[in-house]
Amino acid sequence: MSGPRDEIEALIAQMARLPGLGPRSARRAVLHLLRKREGQMAPLAAALSRVAETARDCPICGNIAMGASCEICDSPARAIGEICVVEDVADLWALERGGAFKGRYHVLGGTLSALDAIGPEELRIPQLIARIRAEAVTEVILALNATVEGQTTAHYIAEALEGTGVRVTSLAQGVPIGGELDYLDDGTISAALRARRAL
Amino acid sequence: MSGPRDEIEALIAQMARLPGLGPRSARRAVLHLLRKREGQMAPLAAALSRVAETARDCPICGNIAMGASCEICDSPARAIGEICVVEDVADLWALERGGAFKGRYHVLGGTLSALDAIGPEELRIPQLIARIRAEAVTEVILALNATVEGQTTAHYIAEALEGTGVRVTSLAQGVPIGGELDYLDDGTISAALRARRAL
Structure with a gap:
């Protein structure tokens, strides 16, 4: 044709x-x-x-913005003391669907990767450090994927933030809601056991 | 949000x-x-x-046209003696991908259905009869789906064309190329057996 x-x-x-x-x-x-x-x-x-x-990238956090900056950064209702660091806009959307986080975000745009020559400069990590210095941030929550790359990046950021006085936390690992032990991988079960809590 | x-x-x-x-x-x-x-x-x-x-509907055959009429109706290379009747543009595309048919098409836009109040007028069947009267058509190939509705529509059209002197045929039914008997339904096997051919 x-x-x-x-x-x-x-x-x-x-x-x-x-x-x-x-x-x-x-x-x-x-x-x-x-x-x-x-x-x-x-x-x-x-x-x-x-x-x-x-649409454009929010110059503050890297989220998709339909104005000069994104509506989360624009919102006076969001706590400025907490920044949640995510790999990707998709992860930010996933957290927003949950609706449990009331602070603001920082989208890295990927993970550190020596093979792909992706260093901190490619990942908006300097911008994160600058934000923490400039804004009244008290806690940085590293909501990175539970993959090798995600955890490497999390450790790098945690080290880079040492001495800033900011509290660095990461998402809890454990049994997903509705999860059945029989179908979970060994790594998740071990992590859930190590992080066991008093009832 | x-x-x-x-x-x-x-x-x-x-x-x-x-x-x-x-x-x-x-x-x-x-x-x-x-x-x-x-x-x-x-x-x-x-x-x-x-x-x-x-895009618009071709006023001659009902195919999707990007000009006044569709490029199959426009093409001088397509035989005007053969019209292949199909339910839908998707079926026309499927036949064109095969590339075996060199005539022209007529798209019905559905099948007869008493339940949905779809009669011949809704299906471009009068237009088909008008085309057969106006053009030098010698054969109408009914390439309708092998469903109850498709076959009912095929029989209706075959009856409506009685007396026009045009040859009315339909697609052969049988074992698909690469088909394994063990996985075929009984109806297809019976049809293939009834329509068996000398080698």
């Missing part, structure tokens, strides 16, 4: 690059949109273009 | 309405696009909006 159909094929190829969609499901999604051109395709195009134009 | 984040949440809700994407995968896809605003999000928005504006 050639000519005008190319535009549809190009659209399918672009959709297929989204995570969770392959060539087949992208074709199905585009067909679905082609059937609902007025009701769904045009509004989706408009919403995408509006967000693509407006 | 309220305010500017609403725009992102609205975009996620729109993405989640696509087939194959749920709320979680839509969120993942939007986050992916937010990270690649320049390289992927803006181009995807542009491609969607261009196709939404340009």
Whole structure:
């Protein structure tokens, strides 16, 4: 096929690059949109273009911002004494869905990796240290993934913050809510046992 | 959350309405696009909006057209003697991927259904009969799904075309290429046995 159909094929190829969609499901999604051109395709195009134009990285914390800074940094309701450090905006969204944290965030944008030549400068770690010096921060919560890279990065940050007088904590490790011991890995069970609490 | 984040949440809700994407995968896809605003999000928005504006239903066959009529109807290389009748544009695309059919199509837009009050008028069947009268059509191939609704619709069309002198055929039923008998349903095996051919 050639000519005008190319535009549809190009659209399918672009959709297929989204995570969770392959060539087949992208074709199905585009067909679905082609059937609902007025009701769904045009509004989706408009919403995408509006967000693509407006969204930017918050200069303070690295979250996605729709204004000059993100709405968490802008909010007077969020405690300025606590900064929660996350790898990625996805992690920030996950914590926000929980709704348990009322402080502010700092998005690193990845983890330290000697192999990929990702050092502290690439990770907004200097900005974190500058924030801690400039703002009235009392606690830094390291909410990094429980992977080797995440924990290496957590240790690096904890060392870098030594002497600033700020309290450095990390998320508790243990049995997830609803988790069954039989299905948990040994590492999690050992961690939960070591961190056991009096009832 | 309220305010500017609403725009992102609205975009996620729109993405989640696509087939194959749920709320979680839509969120993942939007986050992916937010990270690649320049390289992927803006181009995807542009491609969607261009196709939404340009695409229309081909007035001749019902395929998606990017011009006044679709490129299959426009093509002088396609035989005008054969019309392949399909339920949906997705089926037309599937046949085109095979590349075995060199004639033209007629997209019904569904199947007859007394329950849903879908009669011949809703299915572009009058247009099909008008085309057969107006064009030099010699064969109508009914490539409808092998479902009860598809076969009911096929029989209706075959009866409606009686007396027009046009040859009405349907797709062969049998063992799919690469199919293993042990995994096939009884209906398919019976159909393949009834339609057996000399080697």
